[in-house]
Amino acid sequence: MGSIWEYANPVKFSQTVSRFLLPVATIAAIATVVGLIWGFFFTPDDYRQGATVKIIYLHVPAALMAINIWFMMLVTSLIWLVRRHHVSALAAKAAAPVGVVMTLIALWTGAVWGQPMWGTWWAWDPRLTSFLILFLFYLGYIALWEAIDNPDTAADLTAVLCIVGSVFAMLSRYAVNFWNQGLHQGASIMRAGAVTGGDTEEKVSNVFFYPLMMCIIGFVLFFVALVLLRTRTEIHKRRTRALLARERLA
Numbered sequence: 001m002g003s004i005w006e007y008a009n010p011v012k013f014s015q016t017v018s019r020f021l022l023p024v025a026t027i028a029a030i031a032t033v034v035g036l037i038w039g040f041f042f043t044p045d046d047y048r049q050g051a052t053v054k055i056i057y058l059h060v061p062a063a064l065m066a067i068n069i070w071f072m073m074l075v076t077s078l079i080w081l082v083r084r085h086h087v088s089a090l091a092a093k094a095a096a097p098v099g100v101v102m103t104l105i106a107l108w109t110g111a112v113w114g115q116p117m118w119g120t121w122w123a124w125d126p127r128l129t130s131f132l133i134l135f136l137f138y139l140g141y142i143a144l145w146e147a148i149d150n151p152d153t154a155a156d157l158t159a160v161l162c163i164v165g166s167v168f169a170m171l172s173r174y175a176v177n178f179w180n181q182g183l184h185q186g187a188s189i190m191r192a193g194a195v196t197g198g199d200t201e202e203k204v205s206n207v208f209f210y211p212l213m214m215c216i217i218g219f220v221l222f223f224v225a226l227v228l229l230r231t232r233t234e235i236h237k238r239r240t241r242a243l244l245a246r247e248r249l250a
Helices: 004-008 010-041 051-083 086-118 126-147 151-178 206-249
Strands: none
Touching: 004 010, 004 086, 010 051, 010 086, 010 206, 051 086, 051 126, 051 151, 051 206, 086 126, 086 151, 086 206, 126 151
């Protein structure tokens, strides 16, 4: 068995992506469609939240991905800083726009969900505030890549930004645990029958849990497919720029 570092070779990485991209994207599409149809059309209304609860099938997967995509970017950025593998830096760059979209979906669906539940579209709740700051870090990360011409310098600086932004990604994940006050409830869907945060113990019914897990699987696999595709595209763009620069010097 070869080392995982052999996939840091751009050619090896691109060849591997070509083999796995279509199957991953297909499974992602099936899981997402099945999960959303199952959740929106074949689960009952909640006894307290009514039909509003069904937004969980979009909000929770998007919020989980928004946070974890940043941690994926952190890992690949650290690999770049330590081992100087260009594929890892390009993977972080490729993941950022997907993270922006996931964060936007989470913020929008959270507002739609929160308005009938809390009576307001927005509150400066610890988790919501840190999530908004994380969104701004995503935008800053993308802007920094675009603002610097030298790709290695851009990778270095964005890696540092990614390390700093990880503080807010962590706060977005654990804000409810750090601060007891706030409207947002704690984690309650990591397993069927999990206990929510705060003083009140509630359980997620299996009727909501299983389609939600299907949606999460679909979102995760969609992210994997998009990052593989976008990273391969970034490799090709980098190679094209290098060839054009070589031709200009010739």
